[in-house]
Structure formats: structure tokens, C-alpha cells
Amino acid sequence: MEKLFSLDNRLMTCAGFVRKGTKLADIGTDHAYLPIWLAKKKLIVSGIAADIRPLPLKSGKENIEKYNCSDIITTRLSDGLDEIGEWEADDIVIAGMGGEVIAEILGRTPWIRNPGKRLILQPMTKEFVLREFLCSSGFEILKEKACTHGGKNYTVIHAAYSAAIKEYPPSFHYIGMLDEKDELSKKYMFQILKKLRFKSDGAKHDGKDSTQIDGIIEEITARFGDDSNDNG
Ligand SMILES: C[S@@+](CC[C@H](N)C(=O)[O-])C[C@H]1O[C@@H](n2cnc3c(N)ncnc32)[C@H](O)[C@@H]1O
Numbered sequence: 001m002e003k004l005f006s007l008d009n010r011l012m013t014c015a016g017f018v019r020k021g022t023k024l025a026d027i028g029t030d031h032a033y034l035p036i037w038l039a040k041k042k043l044i045v046s047g048i049a050a051d052i053r054p055l056p057l058k059s060g061k062e063n064i065e066k067y068n069c070s071d072i073i074t075t076r077l078s079d080g081l082d083e084i085g086e087w088e089a090d091d092i093v094i095a096g097m098g099g100e101v102i103a104e105i106l107g108r109t110p111w112i113r114n115p116g117k118r119l120i121l122q123p124m125t126k127e128f129v130l131r132e133f134l135c136s137s138g139f140e141i142l143k144e145k146a147c148t149h150g151g152k153n154y155t156v157i158h159a160a161y162s163a164a165i166k167e168y169p170p171s172f173h174y175i176g177m178l179d180e181k182d183e184l185s186k187k188y189m190f191q192i193l194k195k196l197r198f199k200s201d202g203a204k205h206d207g208k209d210s211t212q213i214d215g216i217i218e219e220i221t222a223r224f225g226d227d228s229n230d231n232g
Contacts, residue, residue, distance in 0.1 A: 002067050004040050007033060010122060010154060011095065013147035017120045017158045018091050021045055025089035027080060027105065028052070028097050032060030032073065039072040047073040048088055052080075080105030081112070091118045095156075099126035103133035113138065113161045121157040122147070128173040130157065135172070138163045144177040146184040153188035170212060171219040180223045190227035193220055 007015055011034050018024060018038060024047040026035045035047035049064065051057040054077060061075045076083055081092065092112065094102045102121055106112060112119065119139070123130050134141060140162040144155050155178060174192055178185040196217050203210035221227075 004037065004067070005033065007037050008149060010147045010149040010156075011037070013145050013156045014093050014095050014120050014122055015043075016145070017118070017143070017156060018043060018093070019118060022091040022118075023089050024048070025050060025081065025084050025092045027078070027084075027092065027094045029060050029075075030056040030096070032063050032075070034093060034095070035073045036063055036067045036069050039069045040067060044072065044091075046088075048076050048084060049073055050076040050078040050081075050084060052078065081109040086111035086114075090116065091120060093120045093122075095120070095122035096124060099123035099128070099130035103130050106139075107133065107137065113163075115161050115163075117160065119157070119159040121159065122154060123157070124154065127155055127157075127176070131173045131176050134159050135168050136165065138165055140164065140166075141177050144185075146178060146182065146188040148184060148187075153184060153191055155185075155188060169219070171216045174216055175220060175223070180225075186224050189220055189224040193217060193224075193227050196220070 014034060015038060020043050022044055024035055024038060024044045027050050029049035029051050032049040035049050038044045039047055049060045057075050057077055064070055064073045078084060094105060102123055121130060138161055139159045141157055141159050143158045147154050147156055155176065157176065196213055200210040200213040200217060203213060
């Protein structure tokens, strides 16, 4: 019997948002570690491990067989959720992709606009684009949790459709629902601040208006503190 592996902090944070007993779809599954781990822990009733490329899907399938999970998890060649049926998944994980790609996948999948479905999204870049998409498309960000991977900090966004289009300040697209009392969230925000300061300096250098970026920087600093002594 294969000994079960541990999930890394990033995938473990995603796993923490998955509802017990759910039907899971893991989009961009690659190695299929997340659905395998959840199946072995008896936390899901079914799982679809989907990927756009046959090679990662093959490695996912081999792992599913290695860990004897073929009765619970099936693989699917799919661009985003294109080949997944509405009835097949209630919790959808999309992890390890850029925020723009995740937003694009969600934007062309009408059936996720259902308050019963849950999205667990872990963007590697452009989180602000993803939050902006969610907020302007009737999705509500229920919770967020920072995670760490390869020396960098990321966020995991838990969202559901509510149909309400609320007005958020521009800073929300950068801060989301992260908690200023959480140390990892702080480190994550310091990373974001660094990028925003770079953007602001660039705008100033090019003689462009940096007022909005500077306002966002100010709001982040007021809530999360000043990162000038932090290199993380
Ligand atoms: C960096 S891996 C992430 C694997 C795993 N989800 C994780 O977070 O550890 C990204 C995977 O997403 C897949 N992918 C990229 N674009 C996709 C799309 N539009 N639909 C489905 N899978 C996609 C890639 O083939 C790759 O296997």
C-alpha cells in the first residue's frame, strides 16, 4: 500500500476550503495530488482531475492508479471547465495558473453562476485581475487565506455566485478579504506593495498620473503596516 504524501502549504490551503463530501473538479490538475489527497482522506465523494494537456493528465492518471483512487477520481482532457458538466462538480479548484487565465476560464462557464457552487482559486499572478472579474461578475469573495510556496506568498480565494454587483474601492482588488492580523497575509501584502511601488515609480518617471496607485499603496500601508524593513 502506497504511503500517502503530504500536500504542500499552497495545496493544503486550497484543500482547507473544500467542503466535506463534495463533488470536486480540479482544473489544471497536473499531478492530481489535490484530488488524490482529498479522496484518501475521504473528504470528497467524487473528483474530476482535468487538464488541458495530455501529458500532465497522463501523470495525474498514473498517480490516481498508484494511490488506488480510480473509483473516486476520473481524469478529463479539458480546456478549463469546457468538458465538465454542471452536475459533475460542486467545488471547483483552479490552482497554479495566472489570475487572467482563471478569470477567462470562469467567464466562459455559465453554470458556475449558481450560489450552490464554490470556487477555490489560487492565482500565481495578477490576483487583482481575478478579484476585479469576480466582483464585476456577481461573485462574492467569501474568504481568502494567504499561503506560501517556493519562498513566495500567494492567496487562495474562496468565492461563490451571489448575483450582486457591489461597488468596491480600487484597493479591494489588491487586498481582497485578506486579514491584516494574519502574519502570512501581511507578508503577501508586502510583496504586492513592492510591485505597486515599482508601478508608481514607473508612472512618475514617465510623467503619468500615479494618484490611484499611490492611494492604494496608502490604504494597504494603513491596514497592513509599512514593509520598508521587510525583504520577504
Ligand atoms: C503549474 S500547474 C498547477 C498544477 C496544480 N493545479 C497545482 O496547483 O499544483 C498548471 C497546470 O494547469 C494546466 N492548464 C493550463 N491552462 C489550462 C486550461 N485552460 N485548462 C486546464 N488546464 C490548464 C497546465 O497544463 C498545468 O498542468
